[in-house]
Amino acid sequence: MSSDGGGKRIGMREVAEAAGVSPQTVSRVLNDYPGIRDATRERVLTAVAALDYRVNNAARALGTSLTRTVGVVASDAVLHGPSAGIAALERAARARGRWISTAYTDSDDPADIDAAVRHLLDQGVDGIVLVAAHGATPLEGYDVPLVPLYGESGIRQRDAAALVVDHLADLGHRRIVEVAGPPDWREALARTGGVADAVARRGLTLVDRVEGDWSAASGSSVAERVAARLADGATAVAAANDQMALGLMAGLGARGVRVPRDVSIVGFDDNPDAAFYTPSLTTVRLDVQGEAEYAVAAVLGDAAAPPASPMLVVRDSAAAPHDVSRPQR
Numbered sequence: 001m002s003s004d005g006g007g008k009r010i011g012m013r014e015v016a017e018a019a020g021v022s023p024q025t026v027s028r029v030l031n032d033y034p035g036i037r038d039a040t041r042e043r044v045l046t047a048v049a050a051l052d053y054r055v056n057n058a059a060r061a062l063g064t065s066l067t068r069t070v071g072v073v074a075s076d077a078v079l080h081g082p083s084a085g086i087a088a089l090e091r092a093a094r095a096r097g098r099w100i101s102t103a104y105t106d107s108d109d110p111a112d113i114d115a116a117v118r119h120l121l122d123q124g125v126d127g128i129v130l131v132a133a134h135g136a137t138p139l140e141g142y143d144v145p146l147v148p149l150y151g152e153s154g155i156r157q158r159d160a161a162a163l164v165v166d167h168l169a170d171l172g173h174r175r176i177v178e179v180a181g182p183p184d185w186r187e188a189l190a191r192t193g194g195v196a197d198a199v200a201r202r203g204l205t206l207v208d209r210v211e212g213d214w215s216a217a218s219g220s221s222v223a224e225r226v227a228a229r230l231a232d233g234a235t236a237v238a239a240a241n242d243q244m245a246l247g248l249m250a251g252l253g254a255r256g257v258r259v260p261r262d263v264s265i266v267g268f269d270d271n272p273d274a275a276f277y278t279p280s281l282t283t284v285r286l287d288v289q290g291e292a293e294y295a296v297a298a299v300l301g302d303a304a305a306p307p308a309s310p311m312l313v314v315r316d317s318a319a320a321p322h323d324v325s326r327p328q329r
């Protein structure tokens with residue numbers, strides 16, 4: 001229920017009177033029952049908006065077992081990938097007449113993640129999407145579906161990482177370094193798997209794999225080790241996200257290593273700043289909104305079109321080995 005501003009409580013009866021229908025019809029519209037005429041549904045929803053009627057989720061749950069709320073368990077939400085995923089999930093849920101309720105945990109301890117899940121279950125959510133899921137995140141044993149964003153074992157994450165390696169191979173690189181994400185993340189493992197698949201398929205040499213924590217600072221911190229691998233003949237780097245690629249470019253630049261003349265670097269995510277790095281960053285883009293729509297549909301037991309395939313975004317940070325024809329920035 002809600003108030004009309006003068007203290008009067010607005011309930012389903014008031015909505016029904018304004019729409020010229022019965023309270024039962026209002027309930028059916030709000031609970032998305034089939035068979036409601038479009039004109040009737042529109043009158044009810046117009047009255048709901050005009051009266052600023054707020055559905056009581058607890059009462060709804062008693063009557064229907066549904067709250068029309070999708071839970072989201074998220075970690076590391078300050079990073080671009082998780083924050084973009086949460087925003088996309090909110091849009092996807094609203095498109096299906098739902099809202100999201102989010103529980104944050106920056107721990108990879110299964111007990112802490114379980115506590116976050118059970119907090120959402122206590123609110124009566126209809127299902128839960130896991131954002132930035134760690135390897136130890138429990139996915140079974142609950143009364144509602146739990147689905148990782150970028151599910152299906154991260155197949156599109158693997159495909160996207162393979163695109164990065166394929167692009168470097170097509171440019172002529174044979175020896176590459178991987179700057180991977182933290183190994184306790186499902187997404188990092190999927191991206192590493194995609195790099196390994198493509199390296200083997202293209203007959204390349206993975207000179208080294210170093211791990212960061214997704215931050216630009218961690219990318220900068222591995223610059224000395226990467227520079228040493230360049231001295232061993234590596235000519236390109238596949239970074240597991242754009243922030244680590246940015247930090248690596250800065251760290252290498254401080255050591256006199258030029259991108260892309262001395263080393264090519266490709267990122268992952270196509271974050272909004274990637275086009276403005278110096279040089280602009282070649283990267284790979286996932287269909288984050290499509291992934292969110294797919295995940296929301298999965299937890300609700302609905303069908304949705306599969307997300308679009310990953311797309312390579314070619315900019316200036318990758319070139320043929322020792323190519324001096326491109327302008328330096």
